[in-house]
Amino acid sequence: MIPRPIEHYIRWFFAISYATFFTAISPAGEPPTIGPAETQMIEEPEISKYDRDHWSFMPITAPPIPQVDDFSWAKTSIDRFVLASLESEGIRPADAANRSTLVRRLYWDLIGLPPTAEQARQFVQDDSPNAYDRLVDELLASPHHAQHAALAWLDLARFAETDGFEHDKIRPSAWRYRDWVIRALGNDLPYDTFIQWQIAGDELEPDNEEAQLATAFCVSGPDMPDINLIDERRHVLLNEMTSTVGSVVMALQFGCAQCHDHKYDAISQADFYRLRAFFDRSLNLKQNKSVTTLTSIQNDRPSRLMNRGDFRSPGPVVHAAYPRLLNANSDSPSDGAGQRAALAKWLTSSDHPLTARVIVNRVWQQHFGRGLVTTPSDFGVMSDEPSHPELLDHLASELIANDWSLKWLHRTIVRSQVYQLCSRPPADAANSDGVSHWQHALENDPENRLLARYPRRRLTGEAIRDGMLLVSDSLESTMGGPGFKPPLPAELLKTLLKGQWKITEDPAEHQRRSVYLFARRNLRYPFFATFDRPSADQPCACRNESTTAVQSLTLFNSQTSLDVSERLADRVLSVGPSRPEQIDELFWRLFARSPGEKERTMAIDFLRSQTVLIESQDIDYQKRHASRLAMVDLCRGLLNSNAFVYID
Incomplete structure (x- = not known):
């Protein structure tokens, strides 16, 4: 596979070469057109009942909580759904983890840090019946929870503090979006509002600076402000923005329809450009200047489908419209101002089949290493089937009923018996039944899709670094502000242009949490890169988890x-x-x-x-x-x- 930065260069090269070629052969210096774009007809396949007959496009319902044989084992509704699946396969869940394992699991999972020795001892020695639930609430209320949870969203938002490409210039105010995400998650901003502000905060609440700042999500990807062709820059940014909203919010790969109809899902090229039309008047681009947020601008140019996805070949006029696949009622936004606000509200309406399911799956993945659907950014027809479809719908409907509270969702998951299972076989040789049940589950469900045991997983590079600082009493707790730049190896500094990595003067800053470490798009911090931190060139829904000698050497x-x-x-x-x-x-x-x-x-x-x-x-x-x-x-x-x- 070609490394992502090179892909970007190739994409820009071919776009420019294509434009240069047609400019050369056109007497008027303009690319040829197929005909008057205003009169061209859009040809696209109709959406059939069969197209919509897919689990993720069905309305979210509240399924009945199943009956189970071992009723005393199940503490929560989650346990009932999981246990019902296990019992249907003749599998018994593993034993409960001991208190030392649980306290460590909870701390790492909810705040991205280990417990101190004192905190661990206190929990292990506390035999009160509500000790576990009390600790869960305490950790969710900690500012460390928001800092930790923000990393998963920043991966999806392809967040970085530079533009990327050759010059990789710094975006001086990019860190403000990172801080907004942390504040929003810390305050448990309802997820529907969380999404609405990131798509249309400036339209929904024009006097709210926080809502305006949130729209940086749409433009957090790579950009080339110094490109000569401003129309090309706009085209690439709009396509990337549309693809990101589709994959992150709806878990549909709209980007596959930029140049042609989607090969698998019922998403036409016109569907892609209709979705893009919601954002067409939202980019106020200036030469050699990064775009930081969305801003509605006066623009009389109509939105168009681009033939073969090329900005030099405008096709028929398109109007902002919701994807037909998810819009059986043919609802349509009103023309004029506020179209992004309409899109944001449509995406987060209680009857939208995807948004709640997608975020439930992403949060589940944060706690178990793998979602109930193992393709977290693709819920289309080529996606993996959910391991527990009724549980997914149950949690999605309950999330909506609980005001879209993500902290409610985290709390519900970690309080389940399923979350508190052992990840290892019984060490006690006398526990022959436990060993037998473990072996039976391993043979019949080797990938642990049915969740008979807790899945062990490696910490991220950021968590490892933060944990090392904490256990040595070195972690600096200052929150917010511009990213800090710790020292880099001399050989790496030589690969950067002069002044691209000015080391932060205050050494104490170098001990802050990793979420605040300066995120350069073209140079991942070496420690994080070693432990599979993704590039910020596209949304990352699931990090790789490699095992290499370099990790041990590091x-x-x-x-x-x-x-x-x-x-x-x-x-x-x-x-x-x-x-x-x-x-x-x-x-x-x-x-x-x-x-x-x-x-x-x-x-x-x-x-x-x-x-x-x-x-x-x-x-x-x-x-x-x-x-x-x-x-x-x-x-x-x-x-x-x-x-x-x-x-x-």
């Missing part, structure tokens, strides 16, 4: 790891001279539990042998600090372990 040898390990070692040594107490403190900080006897013995043996080894070196500093340096090495090793970088 965790062992990067400057970040070395600095964190030294600070962590000093914190651990400060508890006193007792090695067992030091080991206990280290395990509680990293893994939210005490070490097992074998682990404690191995750690003490390592410290003893490593101290002897360091003392044998003919370096005076190492001899004098051998005990501390051995602890630093132990910290580096444990930070690199699966027990730290995976959520059980």
